[in-house]
Amino acid sequence: MSDSARHVALSAAMERMAPPGIRLGCRLIREGDEALLLPEEASALRARRPAARRASGAARALARHLLKNEGMADAIIGRSATGAPLWPPGVIGSLAHDDEMAVAAIARAADVPSVGIDVEPADPLPDDITALVFHDGDAVGGVEPMLSGRTLFSAKEAVYKAVHPLDGEILGYEHIRVDFARGRAVTTTGHGIRLFFCLHPRVVVLAVSTEDQPSSIL
Ligand SMILES: CC(C)(COP(=O)(O)OP(=O)(O)OC[C@H]1O[C@@H](n2cnc3c(N)ncnc32)[C@H](O)[C@@H]1OP(=O)(O)O)[C@@H](O)C(=O)NCCC(=O)NCCS
Known part of the structure; x- marks a missing residue:
């Protein structure tokens, strides 16, 4: 299966598993994705290895896309001292990545207490x-x-x-x-x-x- 076919298949599978009120997405991690980190995000991740910054860039670009679809443009997704992602007010979410794929989940804090992916x-x-x-x-x-x-x-x-x-x-x-x-x-x-x-x-x-x-x- 090609990269893009795997992406399409995982997107469809995640759409089927998503409960109401929670937006899920996936994104292939590509060369150069570290450049997708906004300056505030990059400074929180400066100490990490290049591959980890690339995966974090892919995950944050994906989450930003999901947030934009919910009417929140240009959101900065920081990183807490414990490593948890920091979301804009009123939003909760979670990020993950393996060697090839980044995934994200977001929801309104008023609807869902907390998620992990x-x-x-x-x-x-x-x-x-x-x-x-x-x-x-x-x-x-x-x-x-x-x-x-x-x-x-x-x-x-x-x-x-x-x-x-x-x-x-x-x-x-x-x-x-x-x-x-x-x-x-x-x-x-x-x-x-x-x-x-x-x-x-x-x-x-x-x-x-x-x-x-x-x-x-x-
Ligand atoms: C949080 C943890 C489970 C992440 O697992 P991982 O395999 O390193 O990495 P994943 O790709 O699955 O997830 C990484 C993302 O998890 C998120 N994350 C990291 N620490 C987190 C925390 N304390 N709370 C919530 N999310 C967290 C971050 O968004 C991170 O992505 P980012 O660095 O790009 O922002 C792991 O780093 C950890 O802290 N483990 C300690 C406890 C443990 O392992 N117990 C046994 C399992 S229950």
Whole structure:
């Protein structure tokens, strides 16, 4: 499959998985994408390696495009001291990138408390990493067995991104329980999460915090 066919296929898969009120998108990471960082964003990311700045540039250009579609032009997406993206007032969101693809999720803060997103290649997770990620209580039924470890890993990363900005707690894999069949996750710190995911052409997991339940989607 060509780069552009993979992009089209992932866009369609993410459109199907997106719950109401949350905008999702993906963008191939290309040479020179670091130039897409606005000056304020570039200064927050100056210390990073070129490949990481390129991926962050692709993710921020994508998120800016999603925000523009919601009527917010030229938004600056900064970076907090803990690494979380900083959104314009009234917006929440999340970014992720693997070696080839950047993904983003945005929503109105009035509708959704917090989101986290992750993207991974649709390849089996090595057994030694699966052993670190999987804990008693994780239920991976309902996900293609070859990709269950990879999807569990991605779900826990997405959950971490959704909940860390809420309370600053550093969580390990053992602090998050996932149930794919129910589309739910919980943390030992008391957060409830809804999960939305696709497996092909890449694994993408969206985690949506259910606290305060301000939205009809929760
Ligand atoms: C947040 C974290 C999970 C990101 O994972 P990653 O594989 O390095 O990178 P990803 O491409 O998936 O995501 C990167 C994006 O996550 C976002 N991010 C980073 N730290 C974040 C945080 N504390 N809260 C929310 N989002 C965060 C950023 O937008 C970042 O992109 P940017 O640097 O271009 O702005 C990881 O860096 C981390 O902090 N881990 C510590 C805790 C942990 O790993 N626990 C085990 C898993 S539960």
